[in-house]
Amino acid sequence: MTHPTSPHLWPENTDVHDGVLHVNEIPVTELAAGFGTPAYLLDVPGLRSRAARYRRAFEEAFAPAQVSVYYAGKAFLSRAVARWVRDEGLRIDTASAGELATALAAGIDGAEIGLHGNNKSVEEIDLALENGIGRLVIDSLPEIDLVAARAAARGQRAPVMVRVTTGVHAGGHDFIATAHEDQKFGLSLASGAALQALEQIVANEHLELLGLHSHIGSQILDPDGFAAAAAALLGLRATLAERTGHLAAELDLGGGYGIAYTPQEQAVDIEALAASLAQACRRECERLGTPQPDYSFEPGRAIVGPSMVTLYRVGTVKPVELEDGGSRLYVSVDGGMSDNIRPALYGADYHAELAGRTSSADPVPARVVGKHCESGDIVIRDVSLPGDIAAGDLLAVPATGAYGRSMASQYNLVPRPPVVALGDGAPREIVRRETVDDLLALDLG
Numbered sequence: 001m002t003h004p005t006s007p008h009l010w011p012e013n014t015d016v017h018d019g020v021l022h023v024n025e026i027p028v029t030e031l032a033a034g035f036g037t038p039a040y041l042l043d044v045p046g047l048r049s050r051a052a053r054y055r056r057a058f059e060e061a062f063a064p065a066q067v068s069v070y071y072a073g074k075a076f077l078s079r080a081v082a083r084w085v086r087d088e089g090l091r092i093d094t095a096s097a098g099e100l101a102t103a104l105a106a107g108i109d110g111a112e113i114g115l116h117g118n119n120k121s122v123e124e125i126d127l128a129l130e131n132g133i134g135r136l137v138i139d140s141l142p143e144i145d146l147v148a149a150r151a152a153a154r155g156q157r158a159p160v161m162v163r164v165t166t167g168v169h170a171g172g173h174d175f176i177a178t179a180h181e182d183q184k185f186g187l188s189l190a191s192g193a194a195l196q197a198l199e200q201i202v203a204n205e206h207l208e209l210l211g212l213h214s215h216i217g218s219q220i221l222d223p224d225g226f227a228a229a230a231a232a233l234l235g236l237r238a239t240l241a242e243r244t245g246h247l248a249a250e251l252d253l254g255g256g257y258g259i260a261y262t263p264q265e266q267a268v269d270i271e272a273l274a275a276s277l278a279q280a281c282r283r284e285c286e287r288l289g290t291p292q293p294d295y296s297f298e299p300g301r302a303i304v305g306p307s308m309v310t311l312y313r314v315g316t317v318k319p320v321e322l323e324d325g326g327s328r329l330y331v332s333v334d335g336g337m338s339d340n341i342r343p344a345l346y347g348a349d350y351h352a353e354l355a356g357r358t359s360s361a362d363p364v365p366a367r368v369v370g371k372h373c374e375s376g377d378i379v380i381r382d383v384s385l386p387g388d389i390a391a392g393d394l395l396a397v398p399a400t401g402a403y404g405r406s407m408a409s410q411y412n413l414v415p416r417p418p419v420v421a422l423g424d425g426a427p428r429e430i431v432r433r434e435t436v437d438d439l440l441a442l443d444l445g
Protein backbone atom coordinates (compact mmCIF):
# COMPACT_ATOMS: atom_id res chain seq x y z
CA MET A 1 0.00 0.00 0.00
CA THR A 2 1.07 3.57 -0.56
CA HIS A 3 -0.47 6.79 0.59
CA PRO A 4 -2.26 9.10 -1.80
CA THR A 5 -0.26 12.13 -2.88
CA SER A 6 -0.52 14.91 -0.26
CA PRO A 7 -1.46 12.48 2.54
CA HIS A 8 -2.26 15.38 4.87
CA LEU A 9 -5.44 16.06 2.87
CA TRP A 10 -6.89 12.59 3.28
CA PRO A 11 -8.57 10.82 6.17
CA GLU A 12 -6.04 9.21 8.47
CA ASN A 13 -6.93 5.66 7.44
CA THR A 14 -6.56 6.06 3.70
CA ASP A 15 -4.21 4.10 1.45
CA VAL A 16 -3.80 3.47 -2.24
CA HIS A 17 -3.35 -0.09 -3.46
CA ASP A 18 -2.79 -0.73 -7.17
CA GLY A 19 -4.15 2.72 -7.90
CA VAL A 20 -7.35 2.14 -5.93
CA LEU A 21 -8.10 4.37 -2.96
CA HIS A 22 -8.95 2.44 0.20
CA VAL A 23 -10.60 3.94 3.27
CA ASN A 24 -10.17 1.75 6.33
CA GLU A 25 -8.95 -0.94 3.96
CA ILE A 26 -12.10 -0.99 1.86
CA PRO A 27 -11.56 -0.22 -1.82
CA VAL A 28 -13.65 2.65 -3.11
CA THR A 29 -14.52 0.53 -6.14
CA GLU A 30 -16.37 -1.81 -3.77
CA LEU A 31 -17.99 1.09 -1.91
CA ALA A 32 -19.17 2.66 -5.15
CA ALA A 33 -20.67 -0.67 -6.20
CA GLY A 34 -22.36 -1.17 -2.83
CA PHE A 35 -23.51 2.32 -1.93
CA GLY A 36 -23.52 4.18 -5.24
CA THR A 37 -22.11 7.60 -5.98
CA PRO A 38 -21.87 10.35 -5.04
CA ALA A 39 -21.23 9.35 -1.44
CA TYR A 40 -19.48 10.89 1.52
CA LEU A 41 -17.09 8.32 3.00
CA LEU A 42 -16.38 8.81 6.69
CA ASP A 43 -13.25 7.40 8.37
CA VAL A 44 -14.69 6.75 11.84
CA PRO A 45 -11.42 5.96 13.69
CA GLY A 46 -9.95 9.06 12.01
CA LEU A 47 -12.85 11.21 13.22
CA ARG A 48 -12.54 9.83 16.74
CA SER A 49 -8.82 10.33 16.93
CA ARG A 50 -9.13 13.94 15.71
CA ALA A 51 -11.80 14.59 18.33
CA ALA A 52 -9.58 13.12 21.04
CA ARG A 53 -6.56 15.03 19.76
CA TYR A 54 -8.36 18.38 19.93
CA ARG A 55 -9.65 17.65 23.43
CA ARG A 56 -6.20 16.62 24.64
CA ALA A 57 -4.47 19.56 23.00
CA PHE A 58 -6.65 22.09 24.82
CA GLU A 59 -6.74 20.18 28.11
CA GLU A 60 -2.98 19.82 28.27
CA ALA A 61 -2.23 23.38 27.22
CA PHE A 62 -4.68 25.01 29.62
CA ALA A 63 -4.14 22.72 32.66
CA PRO A 64 -4.77 23.19 35.54
CA ALA A 65 -7.76 25.20 34.24
CA GLN A 66 -10.83 23.08 33.46
CA VAL A 67 -11.41 22.62 29.73
CA SER A 68 -14.50 21.46 27.82
CA VAL A 69 -14.44 20.87 24.09
CA TYR A 70 -17.75 21.10 22.27
CA TYR A 71 -17.97 19.57 18.82
CA ALA A 72 -19.70 22.15 16.58
CA GLY A 73 -22.48 20.05 15.10
CA LYS A 74 -23.19 22.51 12.30
CA ALA A 75 -20.13 21.12 10.50
CA PHE A 76 -21.89 17.75 10.27
CA LEU A 77 -24.15 16.09 12.80
CA SER A 78 -25.82 12.72 12.91
CA ARG A 79 -26.67 10.55 15.87
CA ALA A 80 -23.70 8.25 15.31
CA VAL A 81 -21.30 11.18 15.03
CA ALA A 82 -22.69 12.71 18.22
CA ARG A 83 -22.10 9.42 20.06
CA TRP A 84 -18.57 8.95 18.68
CA VAL A 85 -17.42 12.40 19.71
CA ARG A 86 -19.18 12.11 23.08
CA ASP A 87 -17.30 8.83 23.64
CA GLU A 88 -14.08 10.75 22.99
CA GLY A 89 -14.97 13.13 25.82
CA LEU A 90 -16.45 16.01 23.82
CA ARG A 91 -19.73 17.84 24.35
CA ILE A 92 -21.98 18.99 21.52
CA ASP A 93 -22.58 22.52 20.30
CA THR A 94 -25.85 23.00 18.41
CA ALA A 95 -27.37 25.90 16.50
CA SER A 96 -30.99 24.92 15.85
CA ALA A 97 -33.83 22.74 17.11
CA GLY A 98 -32.84 20.15 14.49
CA GLU A 99 -29.25 19.90 15.71
CA LEU A 100 -30.37 19.93 19.33
CA ALA A 101 -32.96 17.20 18.69
CA THR A 102 -30.34 15.10 16.88
CA ALA A 103 -27.90 15.33 19.79
CA LEU A 104 -30.67 14.47 22.25
CA ALA A 105 -31.85 11.57 20.07
CA ALA A 106 -28.26 10.27 20.15
CA GLY A 107 -28.61 10.03 23.92
CA ILE A 108 -26.41 13.02 24.73
CA ASP A 109 -27.32 14.44 28.12
CA GLY A 110 -28.83 17.95 27.78
CA ALA A 111 -26.27 19.18 30.29
CA GLU A 112 -23.53 18.30 27.78
CA ILE A 113 -25.09 20.38 24.98
CA GLY A 114 -24.88 24.06 24.13
CA LEU A 115 -27.29 26.07 21.99
CA HIS A 116 -26.28 28.97 19.76
CA GLY A 117 -28.23 31.13 17.33
CA ASN A 118 -28.72 34.79 16.51
CA ASN A 119 -32.48 34.29 16.14
CA LYS A 120 -33.51 31.44 18.40
CA SER A 121 -37.21 30.71 18.36
CA VAL A 122 -39.30 30.36 21.48
CA GLU A 123 -39.66 26.67 20.57
CA GLU A 124 -35.87 26.27 20.43
CA ILE A 125 -35.40 27.98 23.78
CA ASP A 126 -38.15 25.84 25.33
CA LEU A 127 -36.70 22.63 23.88
CA ALA A 128 -33.33 23.56 25.36
CA LEU A 129 -34.71 24.39 28.81
CA GLU A 130 -36.96 21.35 28.86
CA ASN A 131 -33.93 19.13 28.30
CA GLY A 132 -31.73 20.76 30.93
CA ILE A 133 -29.37 22.33 28.37
CA GLY A 134 -25.86 22.97 29.65
CA ARG A 135 -25.78 26.47 28.22
CA LEU A 136 -27.62 28.85 25.96
CA VAL A 137 -25.43 31.42 24.26
CA ILE A 138 -27.14 34.81 24.29
CA ASP A 139 -26.68 36.67 21.03
CA SER A 140 -28.73 39.86 21.45
CA LEU A 141 -30.21 42.14 24.11
CA PRO A 142 -33.88 41.19 23.49
CA GLU A 143 -32.97 37.53 23.90
CA ILE A 144 -32.05 38.14 27.54
CA ASP A 145 -35.63 38.92 28.53
CA LEU A 146 -37.01 36.19 26.29
CA VAL A 147 -34.82 33.45 27.81
CA ALA A 148 -35.44 34.77 31.34
CA ALA A 149 -39.21 34.74 30.75
CA ARG A 150 -39.18 31.20 29.36
CA ALA A 151 -37.02 30.03 32.28
CA ALA A 152 -39.26 31.79 34.79
CA ALA A 153 -42.34 30.16 33.27
CA ARG A 154 -40.74 26.78 33.92
CA GLY A 155 -39.51 27.73 37.38
CA GLN A 156 -35.92 27.36 36.14
CA ARG A 157 -32.73 29.39 36.09
CA ALA A 158 -31.28 29.30 32.56
CA PRO A 159 -27.49 28.80 32.30
CA VAL A 160 -26.25 31.36 29.77
CA MET A 161 -23.13 32.74 28.16
CA VAL A 162 -22.86 35.97 26.19
CA ARG A 163 -21.46 35.97 22.68
CA VAL A 164 -19.19 38.97 22.44
CA THR A 165 -18.21 40.64 19.19
CA THR A 166 -14.60 41.49 19.90
CA GLY A 167 -13.84 43.36 16.68
CA VAL A 168 -11.20 40.82 15.63
CA HIS A 169 -11.43 40.15 11.90
CA ALA A 170 -10.31 36.64 10.99
CA GLY A 171 -11.35 33.85 8.67
CA GLY A 172 -10.99 32.97 5.04
CA HIS A 173 -13.99 34.75 3.53
CA ASP A 174 -16.25 37.60 4.68
CA PHE A 175 -19.16 35.21 4.98
CA ILE A 176 -17.28 33.09 7.51
CA ALA A 177 -15.71 35.88 9.58
CA THR A 178 -17.91 36.52 12.59
CA ALA A 179 -16.34 38.92 15.06
CA HIS A 180 -15.93 42.18 13.14
CA GLU A 181 -18.55 44.80 13.92
CA ASP A 182 -20.65 44.88 10.76
CA GLN A 183 -22.27 41.42 10.83
CA LYS A 184 -25.17 39.78 12.55
CA PHE A 185 -23.62 37.77 15.38
CA GLY A 186 -23.05 38.64 19.01
CA LEU A 187 -23.02 41.72 21.21
CA SER A 188 -20.50 44.43 20.55
CA LEU A 189 -17.67 45.01 22.98
CA ALA A 190 -16.86 48.41 21.47
CA SER A 191 -20.39 49.82 21.72
CA GLY A 192 -20.88 48.63 25.30
CA ALA A 193 -23.73 46.27 24.35
CA ALA A 194 -21.80 43.23 25.61
CA LEU A 195 -21.19 44.76 29.04
CA GLN A 196 -24.81 45.90 29.20
CA ALA A 197 -25.95 42.34 28.43
CA LEU A 198 -23.65 40.88 31.08
CA GLU A 199 -24.87 43.32 33.73
CA GLN A 200 -28.50 42.61 32.90
CA ILE A 201 -27.90 38.89 33.17
CA VAL A 202 -26.08 39.13 36.48
CA ALA A 203 -29.02 41.11 37.85
CA ASN A 204 -31.65 38.66 36.60
CA GLU A 205 -32.72 35.95 39.03
CA HIS A 206 -33.85 33.64 36.22
CA LEU A 207 -30.48 33.61 34.53
CA GLU A 208 -27.18 32.13 35.62
CA LEU A 209 -24.18 33.71 33.91
CA LEU A 210 -21.67 30.98 33.09
CA GLY A 211 -19.27 33.05 31.09
CA LEU A 212 -18.25 34.94 27.97
CA HIS A 213 -18.08 33.59 24.46
CA SER A 214 -16.23 34.56 21.30
CA HIS A 215 -16.12 32.93 17.90
CA ILE A 216 -14.03 34.97 15.51
CA GLY A 217 -14.66 33.08 12.28
CA SER A 218 -13.96 29.88 10.45
CA GLN A 219 -11.13 28.28 8.46
CA ILE A 220 -8.57 30.41 10.30
CA LEU A 221 -4.97 29.52 9.55
CA ASP A 222 -3.30 32.46 11.31
CA PRO A 223 -3.57 31.89 15.08
CA ASP A 224 -3.08 35.49 16.27
CA GLY A 225 -6.78 36.42 16.19
CA PHE A 226 -7.63 33.87 18.88
CA ALA A 227 -5.25 35.44 21.41
CA ALA A 228 -6.53 38.94 20.59
CA ALA A 229 -10.12 37.81 21.13
CA ALA A 230 -9.20 36.01 24.37
CA ALA A 231 -7.49 39.13 25.72
CA ALA A 232 -10.57 41.21 24.88
CA LEU A 233 -12.84 38.73 26.70
CA LEU A 234 -10.57 38.55 29.75
CA GLY A 235 -10.57 42.36 29.92
CA LEU A 236 -14.36 42.45 29.73
CA ARG A 237 -14.57 39.75 32.41
CA ALA A 238 -12.39 41.88 34.70
CA THR A 239 -14.52 44.98 34.05
CA LEU A 240 -17.69 43.04 34.83
CA ALA A 241 -16.14 41.79 38.08
CA GLU A 242 -15.19 45.35 39.08
CA ARG A 243 -18.65 46.68 38.36
CA THR A 244 -20.80 43.88 39.72
CA GLY A 245 -18.57 41.67 41.86
CA HIS A 246 -19.38 38.75 39.54
CA LEU A 247 -16.27 37.01 38.20
CA ALA A 248 -17.46 34.94 35.23
CA ALA A 249 -16.31 31.34 35.58
CA GLU A 250 -15.76 30.39 31.95
CA LEU A 251 -14.41 31.69 28.66
CA ASP A 252 -15.47 30.00 25.43
CA LEU A 253 -13.09 30.81 22.62
CA GLY A 254 -15.19 29.22 19.87
CA GLY A 255 -14.03 27.22 16.88
CA GLY A 256 -12.59 28.16 13.52
CA TYR A 257 -9.37 26.10 13.34
CA GLY A 258 -8.38 25.84 9.70
CA ILE A 259 -7.68 22.66 7.76
CA ALA A 260 -5.88 21.88 4.51
CA TYR A 261 -8.08 21.62 1.42
CA THR A 262 -5.36 21.70 -1.22
CA PRO A 263 -1.83 20.28 -1.36
CA GLN A 264 -0.34 23.77 -0.81
CA GLU A 265 -2.24 24.36 2.45
CA GLN A 266 -1.32 23.15 5.93
CA ALA A 267 -3.82 22.71 8.76
CA VAL A 268 -3.41 24.67 11.95
CA ASP A 269 -0.97 22.93 14.32
CA ILE A 270 -3.45 22.58 17.15
CA GLU A 271 -0.96 21.64 19.87
CA ALA A 272 1.18 24.68 19.08
CA LEU A 273 -1.86 26.96 18.79
CA ALA A 274 -3.33 25.74 22.09
CA ALA A 275 0.02 26.17 23.86
CA SER A 276 0.52 29.74 22.67
CA LEU A 277 -3.10 30.67 23.32
CA ALA A 278 -2.93 29.24 26.84
CA GLN A 279 0.26 31.18 27.47
CA ALA A 280 -1.34 34.41 26.21
CA CYS A 281 -4.38 33.83 28.46
CA ARG A 282 -2.20 33.17 31.52
CA ARG A 283 -0.21 36.34 30.90
CA GLU A 284 -3.34 38.41 30.42
CA CYS A 285 -4.87 37.09 33.66
CA GLU A 286 -1.67 37.97 35.51
CA ARG A 287 -1.66 41.44 33.99
CA LEU A 288 -5.29 41.97 34.97
CA GLY A 289 -4.82 40.44 38.40
CA THR A 290 -7.72 38.04 37.90
CA PRO A 291 -7.69 34.27 38.47
CA GLN A 292 -7.77 32.01 35.42
CA PRO A 293 -11.25 31.05 34.24
CA ASP A 294 -12.29 27.65 32.94
CA TYR A 295 -12.13 27.42 29.16
CA SER A 296 -14.19 25.88 26.40
CA PHE A 297 -13.76 25.52 22.64
CA GLU A 298 -16.03 24.67 19.72
CA PRO A 299 -14.13 23.09 16.84
CA GLY A 300 -16.27 21.69 14.03
CA ARG A 301 -14.47 21.72 10.69
CA ALA A 302 -11.12 20.61 12.13
CA ILE A 303 -12.67 17.45 13.55
CA VAL A 304 -14.96 16.24 10.80
CA GLY A 305 -13.59 18.02 7.72
CA PRO A 306 -10.50 15.88 7.08
CA SER A 307 -12.34 12.71 8.13
CA MET A 308 -14.46 12.54 4.98
CA VAL A 309 -13.97 12.12 1.26
CA THR A 310 -16.59 12.59 -1.43
CA LEU A 311 -16.61 9.84 -4.00
CA TYR A 312 -18.01 10.82 -7.40
CA ARG A 313 -18.45 8.97 -10.66
CA VAL A 314 -17.18 10.80 -13.74
CA GLY A 315 -19.66 11.33 -16.57
CA THR A 316 -19.13 13.68 -19.48
CA VAL A 317 -15.54 14.69 -20.21
CA LYS A 318 -15.20 17.66 -22.53
CA PRO A 319 -12.05 19.44 -23.77
CA VAL A 320 -12.64 23.18 -24.06
CA GLU A 321 -10.33 25.50 -26.04
CA LEU A 322 -9.29 28.59 -24.09
CA GLU A 323 -8.80 32.13 -25.44
CA ASP A 324 -5.07 31.97 -24.64
CA GLY A 325 -4.67 29.01 -26.99
CA GLY A 326 -4.55 26.41 -24.23
CA SER A 327 -7.25 23.95 -23.36
CA ARG A 328 -8.99 22.68 -20.28
CA LEU A 329 -10.69 19.38 -19.66
CA TYR A 330 -14.15 19.81 -18.16
CA VAL A 331 -14.80 16.72 -16.08
CA SER A 332 -18.45 16.40 -15.02
CA VAL A 333 -19.30 14.38 -11.92
CA ASP A 334 -22.61 13.01 -10.71
CA GLY A 335 -23.02 15.60 -7.91
CA GLY A 336 -21.78 19.17 -7.56
CA MET A 337 -23.05 22.27 -5.82
CA SER A 338 -25.86 20.29 -4.19
CA ASP A 339 -23.38 18.19 -2.18
CA ASN A 340 -20.68 20.88 -1.86
CA ILE A 341 -21.83 24.49 -2.00
CA ARG A 342 -18.55 25.84 -0.58
CA PRO A 343 -16.81 26.56 -3.91
CA ALA A 344 -19.83 28.50 -5.18
CA LEU A 345 -20.49 30.26 -1.87
CA TYR A 346 -16.98 31.10 -0.70
CA GLY A 347 -14.79 30.47 -3.73
CA ALA A 348 -13.37 27.53 -1.74
CA ASP A 349 -10.68 25.38 -3.34
CA TYR A 350 -10.53 21.60 -3.21
CA HIS A 351 -8.35 18.83 -4.58
CA ALA A 352 -9.30 15.65 -6.46
CA GLU A 353 -7.65 12.42 -7.49
CA LEU A 354 -8.53 9.54 -9.69
CA ALA A 355 -9.59 6.89 -7.17
CA GLY A 356 -10.44 3.66 -8.93
CA ARG A 357 -7.43 2.80 -11.11
CA THR A 358 -3.88 3.78 -11.96
CA SER A 359 -3.11 5.92 -14.96
CA SER A 360 0.17 6.60 -16.67
CA ALA A 361 -1.33 9.34 -18.84
CA ASP A 362 0.20 12.80 -18.50
CA PRO A 363 -1.69 15.17 -16.21
CA VAL A 364 -3.70 17.89 -17.95
CA PRO A 365 -5.33 21.07 -16.64
CA ALA A 366 -8.87 20.20 -15.64
CA ARG A 367 -11.96 21.67 -14.02
CA VAL A 368 -14.28 19.39 -12.09
CA VAL A 369 -17.88 20.48 -12.51
CA GLY A 370 -21.21 19.21 -11.25
CA LYS A 371 -24.42 18.22 -12.97
CA HIS A 372 -26.53 21.24 -12.02
CA CYS A 373 -27.94 23.92 -14.26
CA GLU A 374 -25.48 26.63 -13.21
CA SER A 375 -22.19 27.49 -14.82
CA GLY A 376 -20.94 28.29 -11.29
CA ASP A 377 -21.53 24.65 -10.37
CA ILE A 378 -17.82 24.03 -9.99
CA VAL A 379 -16.36 21.47 -7.59
CA ILE A 380 -12.71 22.32 -8.34
CA ARG A 381 -11.73 25.27 -10.49
CA ASP A 382 -8.19 24.16 -11.31
CA VAL A 383 -6.76 20.73 -10.81
CA SER A 384 -4.43 18.41 -12.72
CA LEU A 385 -5.98 15.10 -13.70
CA PRO A 386 -4.69 12.28 -15.88
CA GLY A 387 -5.40 13.07 -19.53
CA ASP A 388 -7.13 9.72 -20.02
CA ILE A 389 -9.81 10.34 -17.38
CA ALA A 390 -13.07 9.09 -18.82
CA ALA A 391 -16.73 8.43 -18.13
CA GLY A 392 -17.10 5.72 -15.49
CA ASP A 393 -13.94 6.65 -13.56
CA LEU A 394 -14.14 7.28 -9.84
CA LEU A 395 -12.94 10.64 -8.55
CA ALA A 396 -12.31 11.34 -4.86
CA VAL A 397 -12.33 14.79 -3.28
CA PRO A 398 -10.79 14.92 0.22
CA ALA A 399 -11.64 17.19 3.18
CA THR A 400 -15.36 17.40 2.47
CA GLY A 401 -16.60 16.33 5.91
CA ALA A 402 -17.37 19.80 7.20
CA TYR A 403 -20.14 21.91 5.72
CA GLY A 404 -20.58 19.42 2.88
CA ARG A 405 -23.50 17.15 3.74
CA SER A 406 -24.64 19.67 6.37
CA MET A 407 -25.07 22.40 3.73
CA ALA A 408 -26.26 20.08 0.96
CA SER A 409 -29.38 20.96 -0.98
CA GLN A 410 -31.73 19.18 -3.34
CA TYR A 411 -31.24 21.71 -6.12
CA ASN A 412 -32.62 20.45 -9.43
CA LEU A 413 -34.39 17.89 -7.21
CA VAL A 414 -31.20 15.90 -7.02
CA PRO A 415 -31.40 13.65 -3.92
CA ARG A 416 -28.68 14.17 -1.33
CA PRO A 417 -25.87 11.56 -1.02
CA PRO A 418 -25.43 9.22 1.93
CA VAL A 419 -22.74 9.31 4.57
CA VAL A 420 -21.06 5.92 4.70
CA ALA A 421 -19.21 5.06 7.92
CA LEU A 422 -16.01 3.02 7.55
CA GLY A 423 -13.86 1.45 10.23
CA ASP A 424 -16.64 0.87 12.74
CA GLY A 425 -17.74 -2.65 11.94
CA ALA A 426 -19.13 -3.33 8.48
CA PRO A 427 -19.46 -0.29 6.20
CA ARG A 428 -22.87 1.27 6.72
CA GLU A 429 -24.85 4.36 5.85
CA ILE A 430 -25.23 6.54 8.93
CA VAL A 431 -27.26 8.96 6.82
CA ARG A 432 -28.99 7.14 4.03
CA ARG A 433 -29.11 8.20 0.43
CA GLU A 434 -32.15 10.32 -0.33
CA THR A 435 -34.39 9.06 -3.11
CA VAL A 436 -36.65 10.79 -5.58
CA ASP A 437 -39.50 9.21 -3.61
CA ASP A 438 -38.30 11.09 -0.52
CA LEU A 439 -38.48 14.31 -2.51
CA LEU A 440 -41.89 13.48 -3.91
CA ALA A 441 -43.13 12.66 -0.40
CA LEU A 442 -42.65 16.33 0.52
CA ASP A 443 -44.64 17.45 -2.49
CA LEU A 444 -48.29 17.46 -1.46
CA GLY A 445 -49.57 17.89 -4.98
Ligand SMILES: Cc1ncc(COP(=O)(O)O)c(C=O)c1O
Nearest residue numbers: 072215218255256298299300301
Ligand atom coordinates in the same frame (compact mmCIF):
# COMPACT_ATOMS: atom_id res chain seq x y z
C1 LIG B 1 -20.41 29.87 17.41
C2 LIG B 1 -19.65 28.91 16.56
N1 LIG B 1 -18.91 27.97 17.15
C3 LIG B 1 -18.21 27.07 16.42
C4 LIG B 1 -18.22 27.10 15.05
C5 LIG B 1 -17.43 26.07 14.32
O1 LIG B 1 -16.50 26.61 13.51
P1 LIG B 1 -15.45 25.66 12.76
O2 LIG B 1 -16.22 24.61 12.08
O3 LIG B 1 -14.76 26.57 11.83
O4 LIG B 1 -14.54 25.12 13.80
C6 LIG B 1 -18.96 28.08 14.39
C7 LIG B 1 -18.93 28.20 12.91
O5 LIG B 1 -18.21 28.99 12.37
C8 LIG B 1 -19.71 29.01 15.16
O6 LIG B 1 -20.46 29.93 14.58
Ligand SMILES: N[C@@H](CCCC[NH3+])C(=O)O
Nearest residue numbers: 074176218219342402403
Ligand atom coordinates in the same frame (compact mmCIF):
# COMPACT_ATOMS: atom_id res chain seq x y z
N1 LIG C 1 -20.26 27.10 6.56
C1 LIG C 1 -18.99 27.73 6.60
C2 LIG C 1 -18.49 28.05 7.95
C3 LIG C 1 -19.41 28.88 8.73
C4 LIG C 1 -19.61 28.23 10.00
C5 LIG C 1 -20.70 28.76 10.83
N2 LIG C 1 -20.39 29.95 11.60
C6 LIG C 1 -17.97 26.99 5.75
O1 LIG C 1 -18.30 26.13 5.05
O2 LIG C 1 -16.83 27.31 5.75
